[in-house]
Amino acid sequence: MAAQRQPDLEALDAWWRAANYLAVGMIYLQDNPLLAEPLRPEHIKNRLLGHWGSSPGQAFIWAHANRVILEHQLEMIYLSGPGHGAPGVLGPTYLDGSYSAIYPDKSQDTAGLGRFFKQFSFPGHIGSHCTPETPGSIHEGGELGYVLSHACGAVFDNPELVALACVGDGEAETGPLATSWHINKFLNPASDGAVLPVLHLNGYKIANPTLLARLPKAELESLLVGYGWQPLFVEGSEPMAMHAAMAAAMDTAIQRIQAIRRTAREQRESGHDITRPAWTMLVLRSPKGWTGPKELHGLKLEGFWRSH
Numbered sequence: 001m002a003a004q005r006q007p008d009l010e011a012l013d014a015w016w017r018a019a020n021y022l023a024v025g026m027i028y029l030q031d032n033p034l035l036a037e038p039l040r041p042e043h044i045k046n047r048l049l050g051h052w053g054s055s056p057g058q059a060f061i062w063a064h065a066n067r068v069i070l071e072h073q074l075e076m077i078y079l080s081g082p083g084h085g086a087p088g089v090l091g092p093t094y095l096d097g098s099y100s101a102i103y104p105d106k107s108q109d110t111a112g113l114g115r116f117f118k119q120f121s122f123p124g125h126i127g128s129h130c131t132p133e134t135p136g137s138i139h140e141g142g143e144l145g146y147v148l149s150h151a152c153g154a155v156f157d158n159p160e161l162v163a164l165a166c167v168g169d170g171e172a173e174t175g176p177l178a179t180s181w182h183i184n185k186f187l188n189p190a191s192d193g194a195v196l197p198v199l200h201l202n203g204y205k206i207a208n209p210t211l212l213a214r215l216p217k218a219e220l221e222s223l224l225v226g227y228g229w230q231p232l233f234v235e236g237s238e239p240m241a242m243h244a245a246m247a248a249a250m251d252t253a254i255q256r257i258q259a260i261r262r263t264a265r266e267q268r269e270s271g272h273d274i275t276r277p278a279w280t281m282l283v284l285r286s287p288k289g290w291t292g293p294k295e296l297h298g299l300k301l302e303g304f305w306r307s308h
């Protein structure tokens with residue numbers, strides 16, 4: 001086995017900050033995309049639509065998915081449960097180059113970036129959710145609750161695929177999502193791929209606190225273990241410490257998935273019954289609207305419902 005490289009945390013962070021800039025640009029700007037000149041009112045969209053609060057956490061997950069895809073040579077797809085956080089998905093697809101490959105007029109230059117920003121949630125252009133125009137999209141996410149079901153469907157009879165599924169903590173309160181933690185009973189580790197849920201514990205669903213974020217950690221862990229998962233926690237807000245923790249957790253998760261696959265495929269080869277594994281999952285506890293302004297006019301924004 002090749003020795004694992006140390007993750008380049010500075011590069012991960014730079015990529016993430018670029019993705020976060022793109023999220024803000026999509027929501028606010030219809031001109032002056034690189035802020036090359038001083039900001040004027042006519043540069044800002046007349047009607048602001050789009051969800052910032054979810055976006056930095058989702059782009060963070062994406063950044064770390066990119067790293068493990070390269071490091072472990074994975075086949076992986078990202079599904080956004082809180083699909084309203086589309087700026088946190090579209091930004092990464094633009095940075096990865098896939099957006100420009102499919103929509104050449106949204107090129108990776110100033111003019112293309114301007115068009116990319118302006119089209120977001122704009123009449124006659126794309127919506128503010130992960131609509132079907134999103135490159136590679138199989139899950140829109142507008143109606144909350146189905147991300148684990150769709151991730152599970154994606155990996156059936158697709159043994160090499162890992163479906164990385166971001167579950168919003170508000171989304172987790174819907175009936176469909178609360179039930180679908182049980183998908184691990186349907187996955188055959190020999191013939192199906194793996195679902196890797198990331199419970200995005202950013203504390204809020206629009207204007208309200210979320211239940212799962214308010215549970216003591218031990219109680220949340222027991223709940224998820226009871227559903228058949230083996231959770232890994234990544235918690236905090238200081239970016240570089242969080243990059244280190246997330247990189248380590250993602251490596252552990254992928255190693256566990258690979259070990260589960262090896263065991264199950266050996267059991268199948270040798271004619272033994274395939275035992276149901278405790279699949280791994282991540283819990284990402286990070287501030288809503290992470291890296292945004294701490295407050296405005298004396299009112300708390302980052303880590304609070306106002307940043308939704």
Ligand SMILES: Cc1ncc(C[n+]2csc(CCOP(=O)(O)OP(=O)(O)O)c2C)c(N)n1
Nearest residue numbers: 054082142143144168169170171204205206
């Ligand atoms: C089934 C359903 N109910 C309600 C909504 C309205 N809604 C849109 S975003 C949102 C909050 C979602 O919170 P969370 O899943 O925690 O996502 P976050 O933005 O915090 O990442 C709600 C309730 C919806 N989209 N779908």
Ligand SMILES: [Mg+2]
Nearest residue numbers: 169170204205
């Ligand atoms: Mg939330």
